[in-house]
Amino acid sequence: MKTAERTTHPHAVASREEWLKARTALLAREKELTRQRDELSRQQRALPWVRIDKEYVFDAPEGKVTLADLFDGRSQLFIKHFMHAPGQPGQCVGCSLEVDHVEGILTHLQNHDVTYVAVARAPIEEIEAVRRRMGWKFRWVSSYRSDFNHDFHVSFTPEEIAAGRAFFNFEYQHPGLEDRSGDSVFFKDESGQIFHTYSTYGRGGEEFLGIYRILDLMPKGRDENGPYHTLADWVRPRNLYGQGGMVEVTGRYHTSGCACGAHQDTAR
Amino acid sequence: MTKHKTGTREEWLSARLGLLKEEKELTRRGDELARRRQELPWVRVDRDYRFETDKGSAALADLFRGRSQLLVYHFMFGPDYKAGCATCTTIADGFNGFAVHLANHDVMLWAVSRAPLAKLQAYQRRMGWAFPWASSFGGDFNFDFNVSITEGQQREGGVEYNYQRGGHALDATAVPEPVAQNAAMAGTDAASYTRERPGMSAFALEDGVVYHTYSTYARGLDGLWGMYQWLDRAPKGRNETGVWWRRRDEYEGEKA
Numbered sequence: 157m158k159t160a161e162r163t164t165h166p167h168a169v170a171s172r173e174e175w176l177k178a179r180t181a182l183l184a185r186e187k188e189l190t191r192q193r194d195e196l197s198r199q200q201r202a203l204p205w206v207r208i209d210k211e212y213v214f215d216a217p218e219g220k221v222t223l224a225d226l227f228d229g230r231s232q233l234f235i236k237h238f239m240h241a242p243g244q245p246g247q248c249v250g251c252s253l254e255v256d257h258v259e260g261i262l263t264h265l266q267n268h269d270v271t272y273v274a275v276a277r278a279p280i281e282e283i284e285a286v287r288r289r290m291g292w293k294f295r296w297v298s299s300y301r302s303d304f305n306h307d308f309h310v311s312f313t314p315e316e317i318a319a320g321r322a323f324f325n326f327e328y329q330h331p332g333l334e335d336r337s338g339d340s341v342f343f344k345d346e347s348g349q350i351f352h353t354y355s356t357y358g359r360g361g362e363e364f365l366g367i368y369r370i371l372d373l374m375p376k377g378r379d380e381n382g383p384y385h386t387l388a389d390w391v392r393p394r395n396l397y398g399q400g401g402m403v404e405v406t407g408r409y410h411t412s413g414c415a416c417g418a419h420q421d422t423a424r
Numbered sequence: 425m426t427k428h429k430t431g432t433r434e435e436w437l438s439a440r441l442g443l444l445k446e447e448k449e450l451t452r453r454g455d456e457l458a459r460r461r462q463e464l465p466w467v468r469v470d471r472d473y474r475f476e477t478d479k480g481s482a483a484l485a486d487l488f489r490g491r492s493q494l495l496v497y498h499f500m501f502g503p504d505y506k507a508g509c510a511t512c513t514t515i516a517d518g519f520n521g522f523a524v525h526l527a528n529h530d531v532m533l534w535a536v537s538r539a540p541l542a543k544l545q546a547y548q549r550r551m552g553w554a555f556p557w558a559s560s561f562g563g564d565f566n567f568d569f570n571v572s573i574t575e576g577q578q579r580e581g582g583v584e585y586n587y588q589r590g591g592h593a594l595d596a597t598a599v600p601e602p603v604a605q606n607a608a609m610a611g612t613d614a615a616s617y618t619r620e621r622p623g624m625s626a627f628a629l630e631d632g633v634v635y636h637t638y639s640t641y642a643r644g645l646d647g648l649w650g651m652y653q654w655l656d657r658a659p660k661g662r663n664e665t666g667v668w669w670r671r672r673d674e675y676e677g678e679k680a
Contacts, residue, residue, distance in 0.1 A: 268655065
């Protein structure tokens, strides 16, 4: 059997037999992780549910809709808390990447009792402009006039921002931004009662970024080498790759022609 | 009324915080595994594999299209199938949406199947997908990467799939219901259906040399199957007793 050799590139090169031995050892750990993930999913669903007694009203392109309406005849509702503040010039590249994952599987989710809806705080006209530009088909409504974003800890008041203290990702911390990303799940029973069952923030949202599961298998991994060492280093709205512009540390994309203030304090 | 345990916001939060710790642990373990994957040695690919593509005959190195990393989804579409595997189809519905992001991050994603190119092209048009799809018809590529087996191997048994011999549902002599259902949806019999296997393989291109870096099969593909990430967090979970998914245009009430 040939031993691992080094060529001009820094990576170890091996025979098929050596690779297989290393790969099989890794497989055992991968299977462990798969089982651990299964177990965690069971525990996520075993969380107690919290009854929603407040009536949330959103603005949809066709007018006002309630949280109950968003279920659209199904019993399970997945809400993507899309970061888009009123008047925000750029669109969030991370949220845009996340929803690109769902476009193709929407029909499957809808045919398995799950409704997917994105909610953002910007007025519905501003949301519709982004949605049309991106050609997205999933439902996207505005919580502009609602407490929804604040109650589910993805938007923060000017006072919270000024004080540098708000409840985000299940702890008090500096919220950084007026809107943060998250995902929440709701259930509606036969009587029409709605329950909040689950929410996740921060890296919890990576579960819905299948692209990371793929990059984690690739030779270069996530390959995020700065300036931010996050996806903001490389992700752009999918139809704007190669067209210049810049992304703030917040993930907000600005086109090359954008002349807003954000450009002055960031590296690129 | 629901039979599920309900609680106050405080009770939920206390349970949620306990779970958060475990979720973070899982995230870190996933990071650690990703590091270990990148440490796997690479294996130089010396065989000259040929593929048929939209742009004509291509070598494995051509599939990189200027990138240094290649991801192959081994899509189950055998020469005898009338349509692509319905399960692979739902997986492809997921990655079709983000393949453009990969292509702009030095990763070229392809589907490769053994059916002749014309069949793949017709099916791709039907599903409206944009990712590139190559045919390995007549070559050893699928066999070498353990995603196709010959009739002889099937007869003799002891086929290697997912790094073990035999033992997978696709090898069972009594055909399990989901396998029978998938075979019927592909318009073929169970034996022909199971001569193809799902998987994904990663390759690197350096100084003109292609290296095989990684392959995964079976539930190793869970991460590619975007649908399950959402379902796992829905109150009812995966909520399945068998194959419930159909092609997007085959659900009742959906337009083709």
